[in-house]
Amino acid sequence: MRFGRRDRRGSGVIATLMVAVAVLAGCGAGGSPGSVAPTSTPAAAVKSPSAGCGARPTDAYSQAVLADAPLAYFRLDETGGPAMCDASAAAASGTYAGGVQFGVPGAVPGDGAVAAVGPGAGVGTGGAAPALTGDHSFTLEAWFRVAGTARDQSLVDLGQPGEGNVAGLSAWTSDAGKDLPIQLVLDLYVGVANAGTLPIWDTTAAGVNLWDGQWHALVITYSADTNTVTGYVDAHDLGTQTPVAAIDLLASPVRIGYWVDTYINEGVIGDLDEVAVYPTALSQARVVAHYQASGR
16 A cells, blocks of 8 residues: 655655555554454364464475565464464564454465454554664565455555655555556655655556455565665566665564555555565565465
């Protein structure tokens, strides 16, 4: 999704970064932490997660993710809240927001996911801020499913308000209201007038419609060494671009399913799964390996 806020330094409106689903206290859409009744999906369709946070997952997909040393990895397979477990070595588990539905059949067959069903509530907020600040390489990864013509969605982001100080993985249906076929965006909190110059990719060029009600794997990598970003959808390389703003991330927890503020962007309405943040720019080979390990 696209989010934005009014710049207190002037009259411009600041647009935001990409896709995320959680609610920070006092920042983003409201909704107190808590749990919502599971879906009516038969129990056999979704396996229960290991008991409690801290149990190390052993399936092929999680092993592929953990092999790349994520700073945060939220499988989103809990059957209730409020704890949102971090399967990375940091184990910085977070908190689910209100309006989250548990027990949704996930992107990885046999594993669970969550749906954000409340208006603007997002999914949750990670625990301690990961060690990812300044002009640092990173990768943002998430699985996303929504049917229909949902507005701009912010799947995962981190940082604080300010140009280049926040980065997010987002799925947009338009460019600053221009109804352009933009679907994958690295959101960097630039002015609305510059939104069209953000690193953006039309996933239909790879034959992927993000709004078709199917699970899709979205990945954005940033290399500080080359100052380039690369977008991927379902393991398809969408090409490399140069960020329009200098990357200077500020420390924050990981936000899942919502943007750093809600001046423009709204919380995700849809399904999210397997959200991960890495301190490196994953190679194409590793992005492909993750997708293949999902069994899809």
